[in-house]
Amino acid sequence: GDSVTQMEGPVTLSEEAFLTINCTYTATGYPSLFWYVQYPGEGLQLLLKATKADDKGSNKGFEATYRKETTSFHLEKGSVQVSDSAVYFCALLRTGGYNKLIFGAGTRLAVHP
Amino acid sequence: DTGVSQNPRHKITKRGQNVTFRCDPISEHNRLYWYRQTLGQGPEFLTYFQNEAQLEKSRLLSDRFSAERPKGSFSTLEIQRTEQGDSAMYLCASSFTRGEETQYFGPGTRLLVL
Numbered sequence: 001g002d003s004v005t006q007m008e009g010p011v012t013l014s015e016e017a018f019l020t021i022n023c024t025y026t027a028t029g030y031p032s033l034f035w036y037v038q039y040p041g042e043g044l045q046l047l048l049k050a051t052k053a054d055d056k057g058s059n060k061g062f063e064a065t066y067r068k069e070t071t072s073f074h075l076e077k078g079s080v081q082v083s084d085s086a087v088y089f090c091a092l093l094r095t096g097g098y099n100k101l102i103f104g105a106g107t108r109l110a111v112h113p
Numbered sequence: 114d115t116g117v118s119q120n121p122r123h124k125i126t127k128r129g130q131n132v133t134f135r136c137d138p139i140s141e142h143n144r145l146y147w148y149r150q151t152l153g154q155g156p157e158f159l160t161y162f163q164n165e166a167q168l169e170k171s172r173l174l175s176d177r178f179s180a181e182r183p184k185g186s187f188s189t190l191e192i193q194r195t196e197q198g199d200s201a202m203y204l205c206a207s208s209f210t211r212g213e214e215t216q217y218f219g220p221g222t223r224l225l226v227l
Contacts, residue, residue: 004155032214034215036218041223042220042221043117043119043204043218043219043220043221044156044204044206044218045218046215046216046217046218049215089155089156091155093214093216099144099146099161099168099169099214100146100158100161100169100171101146101148101156101158101206101216102158103155103156103157104155105153105154105155106153106154106155
């Protein structure tokens with residue numbers, strides 16, 4: 001079945017460091033891919049998305065490129081801030097009438113001043 | 114604010130009691146989803162509606178769980194005879210069938226069963 005695998009956390013970085021959170025997926029066909037972010041005690045916020053191979057999603061300095069050949073959608077940011085501390089979820093949505101998001105387990109990011 | 118809203122935000126109940134949660138989707142969205150998230154895990158799909166029709170249910174949704182969306186607008190999720198294993202965050206999301214179908218989430222209802 002479909003699945004998403006994320007690197008385990010927590011990821012601990014100093015402010016202004018470079019961030020990479022790895023995400024790989026297994027799916028039939030050509031899913032859409034998403035990154036959601038969850039701040040403590042809150043629901044999920046859409047961070048970025050990509051709907052086809054080689055698309056790059058970007059938002060708030062975060063980027064991720066849909067790589068079909070490696071079935072990956074790694075999240076990157078050039079310079080993290082303390083306010084980026086949160087849990088990040090990679091997810092896929094199969095096309096063609098399937099409607100449930102499949103999430104990874106999440107990666108906790110802690111950024112220190 | 115026209116985002117997804119959920120009520121209550123927190124619920125503490127005793128084992129065996131019934132609880133009901135409400136979700137109000139973004140107004141023009143015709144699809145509504147329920148997910149459950151346990152501590153340290155990603156959300157897991159429970160069920161979804163297109164307008165008032167419940168089109169898919171996960172095997173996670175036992176007979177004690179029921180969801181409704183009577184007029185195709187808000188939805189309720191009821192858990193009967195709660196168990197400690199039901200303790201989780203219950204998330205609602207909505208989307209529109211035309212176009213990108215991105216799901217937008219509400220703040221969630223955190224349930225604790227004592």
